[in-house]
Structure formats: C-alpha cells, structure tokens
Amino acid sequence: MSDLLERLRGRGWRMTAQRRVVAEVLDGDHTHLTADEVHARAVVKLPEISRATVYNTLGELVSLGEIIEVSTDRRAKRYDPNAHRPHQHLVCSRCGAIRDVHPTGNPLATLPDSERFGFTISDVEVTYRGVCPSCAS
Amino acid sequence: MSDLLERLRGRGWRMTAQRRVVAEVLDGDHTHLTADEVHARAVVKLPEISRATVYNTLGELVSLGEIIEVSTDRRAKRYDPNAHRPHQHLVCSRCGAIRDVHPTGNPLATLPDSERFGFTISDVEVTYRGVCPSCAS
DNA sequence: TCCTACACTAGACACTGTCTAAGTCAAGCA
DNA sequence: TGCTTGACTTAGACAGTGTCTAGTGTAGGA
Ligand SMILES: [Mn+2]
Ligand SMILES: [Mn+2]
Ligand SMILES: [Zn+2]
Ligand SMILES: [Zn+2]
Numbered sequence: 001m002s003d004l005l006e007r008l009r010g011r012g013w014r015m016t017a018q019r020r021v022v023a024e025v026l027d028g029d030h031t032h033l034t035a036d037e038v039h040a041r042a043v044v045k046l047p048e049i050s051r052a053t054v055y056n057t058l059g060e061l062v063s064l065g066e067i068i069e070v071s072t073d074r075r076a077k078r079y080d081p082n083a084h085r086p087h088q089h090l091v092c093s094r095c096g097a098i099r100d101v102h103p104t105g106n107p108l109a110t111l112p113d114s115e116r117f118g119f120t121i122s123d124v125e126v127t128y129r130g131v132c133p134s135c136a137s
Numbered sequence: 138m139s140d141l142l143e144r145l146r147g148r149g150w151r152m153t154a155q156r157r158v159v160a161e162v163l164d165g166d167h168t169h170l171t172a173d174e175v176h177a178r179a180v181v182k183l184p185e186i187s188r189a190t191v192y193n194t195l196g197e198l199v200s201l202g203e204i205i206e207v208s209t210d211r212r213a214k215r216y217d218p219n220a221h222r223p224h225q226h227l228v229c230s231r232c233g234a235i236r237d238v239h240p241t242g243n244p245l246a247t248l249p250d251s252e253r254f255g256f257t258i259s260d261v262e263v264t265y266r267g268v269c270p271s272c273a274s
Numbered sequence: 275t276c277c278t279a280c281a282c283t284a285g286a287c288a289c290t291g292t293c294t295a296a297g298t299c300a301a302g303c304a
Numbered sequence: 305t306g307c308t309t310g311a312c313t314t315a316g317a318c319a320g321t322g323t324c325t326a327g328t329g330t331a332g333g334a
Binding site for chain 2: 320321322323324330331332
C-alpha cells in the first residue's frame, strides 16, 4: 500500500494524514467496506477525519483505478481494494456476505451480436445471489 | 392487464382506484419506470394518489411476482412489467437507456462449483454496460 | 345500509451521498 | 527555516430515494 501512496504522490497528490489513513484502512484485509465503514475505521486512527473527506478520497481512488466500486445491494456502495484482478461477486441474500468469484469464460461473450442493438459494450457486472453455508444451517 | 387485476382480486386484494391506476401505468409500453415516474403518470389519471401508495403497490406487485425490480444504477429502482420471461439488461453509460437482453446459455452455469463456496445459488443478475448507437454518433 | 378491516394520505423520518463556505496546511520557494 | 498559496479538510446543510406512522377513508361482506 506504500506503493499506492507513492503512485498517488507521483500523480501530484498532497499527502495528508487523512489520505494516508484511508489508504491504511483499505490496505487491511477488510474488503467491500462501505464509505461509512471506512470512515468508522479511519476515525479510530484520526478522530477528526470527516465523512466528506472519506467520500472524496474514495471517489478519487476509484477515478485512479486503485479501488473499485461495488453495488451488490441498493444500500451503500462498497469499496474494493482488489482492483488488480477482474472478478464478480457472490452475495448471501440472508446475511449480505460478499465473496469474490471468477466465472468461467468472458462474461462479455455471453451476449450475442443480435442482442447488442448497436451498443458498444465495455463492461459487464454479474451478481450471483444465494444462501451462504452458515445461513443455510 | 385485466388478467392482472383478476389475479389480484383472486388473491384477496381490494380493488381500489389507486391500484387500478398503477396497473394501467405498468400496462403501457413504458417499461423500467422508477416509482416516481409511475407516480407522475398515475397522478394524471388520479390526481390525489399518494407517493406512499405507489411505493406500496409496486412492492406488493413485486412480492406477487407480477413485476420485477431492476437496479441498473445507484439511483432509483426501476419496475419492469416484463416478469414472464427471464432476461438481463443492457444499459447506456451516457444516457441511461435500458434494453432487455437475452444472453446465451444459463448465466448460473458460468460459475463453477469450485467458486461457489458452499452457497446455494438461486439467482444471477447481469448488467451489460456500453454506449448506445445514438450516444455514439 | 352498516360495519370493519384493509387501504390511502400527508408528512415526518432515515439513509446515502453531494455540496458549500470557511478554515487549515502541505509543499515549493526565498 | 519561514512565507505563500492553492489544494485540502471540515461541519453541516442539502438532495434523492425510500420507509413509516397516525389519522382518515372506503371496498366489500353481513
Ligand atoms: Mn470484490
Ligand atoms: Mn427488463
Ligand atoms: Zn449468509
Ligand atoms: Zn445512450
């Protein structure tokens, strides 16, 4: 993640305590956190950090391609530091648990030309829904 | 759509002017409307209909499987009277246009057992994103 | 026709995210 | 090291979408 801080500095970012803390939170093994969850964890290390700054920083990191936004429900967006490998998501309909998954084949290829209606398709999001083992038992 | 009204009556629904109007709106060729768009159209026919009733009625129709909810963006949910044939959605990233599409194969089959982590998967949502012909020109 | 449980309304409220105005400070430079 | 300046941060107001509640109305059966 210090790699990330370097890359950001290289892009002309001012390195502030707030941005460092947000990066640290994402660097943990906590993945798919909401903005407010990131904020809650950031506040532990930097009590005065504001919600707006967390939102801003997350948005900037998304623009830079350092993290990705995931919308598996209609509640809050989630932020995923796993931006280096394309993947999809598997979500438990009961408890909301989210797992990264890797479907076989290229999801783009599942749509035949006759169903593309002249669109230039650039992206596909697949969300698998079901019940996780602990909710099933 | 009078079919729908009959089915609802059969399920013990009271047939009110409000519910009839919501059903009429969905019966038009307007698909993928938001709740507030449904409300706006309903108000033309029944000026005193409230937002809460439209939300309630749409929610009930979803529970009954008569319409489906579609979340292609993080804005409002959209309501799709095309509940009789499974399909996915193709969305223009510029103008937001939405088309029903039918991928080849069963989308569920794209996830190998080794990537299911013990989940019992029951549903898949696929959203294709790109630029539509009119936005491209 | 009357009764009553179900439905409807207006508006308050909650959640997520955005915006603004004022204050703060990182970083380049003397 | 100490300025200067514009990028950054803050608190809180605001906006969009959806939910809930208390009071009122009414569909449909007796
Ligand atoms: Mn992920
Ligand atoms: Mn559809
Ligand atoms: Zn679960
Ligand atoms: Zn378009």
